[in-house]
Amino acid sequence: MWVQIFLNAFSLGSFYALVAMGFALIFGVTHAFNLAHGELVLLGGYLAYWLTRSFQVPFYWTLPFCMLALALGALLLHLLVRKVREPFELNSLVLTFGVALILQNGMLSLFSADYRLVPAAGGPVKLPGFAAYLSPAQAWLLALSLGATAALYLLLKRTFFGKALRATIQNREAAELAGVPIRRMRLAAFVIGGSLVGLAGPLFGQMAYLHPAGGMEATLVAIVVTIFAGIGQIRGILLGGWILGLAETLAVYWGGASWRELVSGVLLILFLLWRPEGVLAPKRRAVP
Amino acid sequence: MAPGDSIYFRVLAMTCLYGALAFAWNLHALTGVVSLGHAAFFGLGAYGSALAVHYWKISPWWGLLLGGGAGAAYGVAWAVVFRNLRGPYLALATLASVQVPQVIIDNWESVTFGSLGVVGIPALPPLDLGPVRWDAGEDPRGQYYLLLGFLLLVAGIHRAAISSRWGWAIRAVREDEVAASAIGVNVWGARFQTLVSSAFLTGLCGALYAHLIGLVEPPLVFSLHISAVPLVFTIFGGRYQAYGPFLGALVLYPLDQLLFHAWLPAGHAMVYGLVIVVAILCFPQGIAAWLQERVKSVWS
Amino acid sequence: MALRGRSVIPVFGLVFLFVLAASVRGDEGAPVRIGEINPLTGKLATHGGEIHEGILYAVEECNEGGGLRGRPVELVSRDDQSRPEVAIHQAEDLLYREKVVALVGGYVDSLVGPVSVLARKHEVPYVASASLQRALTRQAPNPFFFRVAHLDGIVVPLCRFVSRALSPRRVAVLFAATPGAAEMAGEVREALEKDGVEIVLFEKFRPGSPDFTPFLMKLKESGAEVLISGGFFPDHLILVRQLRDLRIPLKAYIGPWGVAYPGFVKETGPAAEHLFGMCAWGPGIHMPGTDEASRRFVRRFRERFGKEPTTTTMHGYTSARAVLEAAKGVLEEGRDLAGEALRDKLAALDILLPMERLAFDSRGDPLHYEQVVVQIQDGEIQAVFPPERAAGEVVYPMEGAATAP
Numbered sequence: 007m008w009v010q011i012f013l014n015a016f017s018l019g020s021f022y023a024l025v026a027m028g029f030a031l032i033f034g035v036t037h038a039f040n041l042a043h044g045e046l047v048l049l050g051g052y053l054a055y056w057l058t059r060s061f062q063v064p065f066y067w068t069l070p071f072c073m074l075a076l077a078l079g080a081l082l083l084h085l086l087v088r089k090v091r092e093p094f095e096l097n098s099l100v101l102t103f104g105v106a107l108i109l110q111n112g113m114l115s116l117f118s119a120d121y122r123l124v125p126a127a128g129g130p131v132k133l134p135g136f137a138a139y140l141s142p143a144q145a146w147l148l149a150l151s152l153g154a155t156a157a158l159y160l161l162l163k164r165t166f167f168g169k170a171l172r173a174t175i176q177n178r179e180a181a182e183l184a185g186v187p188i189r190r191m192r193l194a195a196f197v198i199g200g201s202l203v204g205l206a207g208p209l210f211g212q213m214a215y216l217h218p219a220g221g222m223e224a225t226l227v228a229i230v231v232t233i234f235a236g237i238g239q240i241r242g243i244l245l246g247g248w249i250l251g252l253a254e255t256l257a258v259y260w261g262g263a264s265w266r267e268l269v270s271g272v273l274l275i276l277f278l279l280w281r282p283e284g285v286l287a288p289k290r291r292a293v294p
Numbered sequence: 295m296a297p298g299d300s301i302y303f304r305v306l307a308m309t310c311l312y313g314a315l316a317f318a319w320n321l322h323a324l325t326g327v328v329s330l331g332h333a334a335f336f337g338l339g340a341y342g343s344a345l346a347v348h349y350w351k352i353s354p355w356w357g358l359l360l361g362g363g364a365g366a367a368y369g370v371a372w373a374v375v376f377r378n379l380r381g382p383y384l385a386l387a388t389l390a391s392v393q394v395p396q397v398i399i400d401n402w403e404s405v406t407f408g409s410l411g412v413v414g415i416p417a418l419p420p421l422d423l424g425p426v427r428w429d430a431g432e433d434p435r436g437q438y439y440l441l442l443g444f445l446l447l448v449a450g451i452h453r454a455a456i457s458s459r460w461g462w463a464i465r466a467v468r469e470d471e472v473a474a475s476a477i478g479v480n481v482w483g484a485r486f487q488t489l490v491s492s493a494f495l496t497g498l499c500g501a502l503y504a505h506l507i508g509l510v511e512p513p514l515v516f517s518l519h520i521s522a523v524p525l526v527f528t529i530f531g532g533r534y535q536a537y538g539p540f541l542g543a544l545v546l547y548p549l550d551q552l553l554f555h556a557w558l559p560a561g562h563a564m565v566y567g568l569v570i571v572v573a574i575l576c577f578p579q580g581i582a583a584w585l586q587e588r589v590k591s592v593w594s
Numbered sequence: 595m596a597l598r599g600r601s602v603i604p605v606f607g608l609v610f611l612f613v614l615a616a617s618v619r620g621d622e623g624a625p626v627r628i629g630e631i632n633p634l635t636g637k638l639a640t641h642g643g644e645i646h647e648g649i650l651y652a653v654e655e656c657n658e659g660g661g662l663r664g665r666p667v668e669l670v671s672r673d674d675q676s677r678p679e680v681a682i683h684q685a686e687d688l689l690y691r692e693k694v695v696a697l698v699g700g701y702v703d704s705l706v707g708p709v710s711v712l713a714r715k716h717e718v719p720y721v722a723s724a725s726l727q728r729a730l731t732r733q734a735p736n737p738f739f740f741r742v743a744h745l746d747g748i749v750v751p752l753c754r755f756v757s758r759a760l761s762p763r764r765v766a767v768l769f770a771a772t773p774g775a776a777e778m779a780g781e782v783r784e785a786l787e788k789d790g791v792e793i794v795l796f797e798k799f800r801p802g803s804p805d806f807t808p809f810l811m812k813l814k815e816s817g818a819e820v821l822i823s824g825g826f827f828p829d830h831l832i833l834v835r836q837l838r839d840l841r842i843p844l845k846a847y848i849g850p851w852g853v854a855y856p857g858f859v860k861e862t863g864p865a866a867e868h869l870f871g872m873c874a875w876g877p878g879i880h881m882p883g884t885d886e887a888s889r890r891f892v893r894r895f896r897e898r899f900g901k902e903p904t905t906t907t908m909h910g911y912t913s914a915r916a917v918l919e920a921a922k923g924v925l926e927e928g929r930d931l932a933g934e935a936l937r938d939k940l941a942a943l944d945i946l947l948p949m950e951r952l953a954f955d956s957r958g959d960p961l962h963y964e965q966v967v968v969q970i971q972d973g974e975i976q977a978v979f980p981p982e983r984a985a986g987e988v989v990y991p992m993e994g995a996a997t998a999p
Binding site: 299300301304305400408409410411413414503506507508509511512514519552555560562563 | 675677679
């Protein structure tokens, strides 16, 4: 039984991480606080829904489609966000708040308020030797979150382009002085971040549900996981998601579903107090 | 029968309440903190007043002060617990801190009625001021005058936080904490004062809301909407102008309630979003800042 | 490409003035204006929209039949954004600027309450479509407030069903942290415990949780035979999927809200098989004697809106019909459509509609509102309890975790 609980906790955490990854990359590189993030995830989900329901496209094919579509969508958002002037972070927050309202109500009129589920790609599989089941959605979550984290890690650590991205995340001004093409980095961040959102969309439609007003939850998850892991700690997103997923699951199991939000909130605060720069950020050493 | 034009008084009254909420939020934001959790103070104020009036049978006027006090107490908790946090980490902590009062109130059914909420909250009783009877409870006109007065009070405090010596210290803290403390500004004091006054005033707003609407529920008064609205109004209106936050409320709220809703019953939110997007692109410092520029260029 | 800041303000100003001018209404002439306030945007938009469509259908049906003594009916709709102050503003606007003679609609009690207070103040009747909580008709008496539904209509048949048709020993209750669900859960627990049933689990969750697995593990451990799931449509979507995925042994799953919807059956697919739900009406589930009316409603609603009507749609329709019938009565007597006259007609109303025999008691509660328990069998929603309204047999225990699609 504990195997099942931990399995669920980690797939919940992977879900959180996957939802947060696109946001984290965009925020880390450009400091654009995208409050329309959840709506973009929903758009990916609606696209997957349409593909699977109308064209019987198998689930794994919806992923590349959605990644592409959302990369494009993020590009459009980038064109808008580029025009935002100082104070950038706060203005981008309010701007994307407006964009979220527009997208939400646009989806309401285009897709109607009906609740939708992206159909599951098969039944649950029993883990040999344990009294635990793994559903296909959970398997995808674990695989994709690990895969995306690995891919991002390789990109950031092993490629020259990734190095430029990391430089931009760590210190934009210094990177610019060092010759990194900041504008191209921002564009890349939006495009890659958008494709990560596209990766999360179909799974969001499977694990949760699709409704035009459902974006807020996804945005909140993204904000929490991103800041919790530490701004710019892209590789730490998965670990951060797992910690949160585990904490929530255990809290509900021991305390009851009505205390879930309190326990996650208090744990979040305790972690932040312990590591005020984000839980997985390296401790700042005093400048000599 | 209520006077026919009560709709305008009601909407303006709520505009004043939201304006006061925005002023109170900005009071804290002037020290450079973006709080995403002011709904905690609002909710504590609403529940503090509602429960105090319910159990102790005190006058709602005293309930308002108690509500403000409840908010202020939580503000003190923030000031102490979050003293080492900055930037987005502080913002996240404030966001998470809303859950503490919300979940406790939601679960502590025997005292707070839990998810059922408190219904039948008495309206503010009329005041007999000599020859004049001021009914701030049932009469929309009376409500409006009360909230207008409250708005002016909060606006005054907000203005002081910008243009007085206190405001100068706040600005120093906002721009560079380390430098400020190096030249002798009491950083801890400035942050503490603004936070606790902001929390008190926000709690007062919550208490007023409870007595105006007559009911409270946890998801209603602790909602993200309450935390987001003052932020949006302030950035829209102008963060560093004395009347900036209220300008945001004045433009957006009546426009939405009286015009957009009537024009597009289902699509009003889209127009609202569009207005915000356009305003942020055209007036990045807020409308008040733009107005200031125009006035200056006209005068010079 | 910067937008010229200077030109935006005058443009906005002109648009503002234009729309303001266009929205000022002169004296109404012949049309009878009815106002409705529902959640049209936000999380509750699904059901708010259904109520709106039901009301709109009733108004259009009336107009097609010649209106009210020749006078066409006009429906003015507003969104309450799920916030009480907005509901109050929009209600005031409907009453003052739009000059409606009656109000209908409403989905959540925390918004219906404030609007009902306004209705009393302005002496305009308000027939709520979906209010449930007791407090609304128990606190101050409100002669201008009526509603077509109430909580008893759900709790009583539900408890009877569990005790008589299922007779489990251990029942688990899960409910959403909303006033209506909390009230229902509390009353159900009381009633079932009185009947000797053991409530092994009683938990509250906040709607929006994406994961019920820890609760489901506890459910498995508790050995509960029946789960009463007091959540809403989207919560069931997640909960049922996880229930099946984890192969939780359960003999019955009852969702008083959100299950008896064709949309739910469609989205959940085979996993919905043998789930229990409740509804006041459905295609094929109607008051005896309203066969023709119910079928016509379904057919013409489908033609008009291109979708299936649901029990929520019917609540909207029923509340609008109440107002329209009362208005017709007043006009037939040659009187003016003033608040008092309309109110008196509503209080004396007694008509048979597909959803219920509509008549109100002295507090405004419906006299004959009772939901039926349904079960999803072969992808269809079948009424199974009470026996006099059942079209199918109760399948209990339900098929063990349904096989994968």
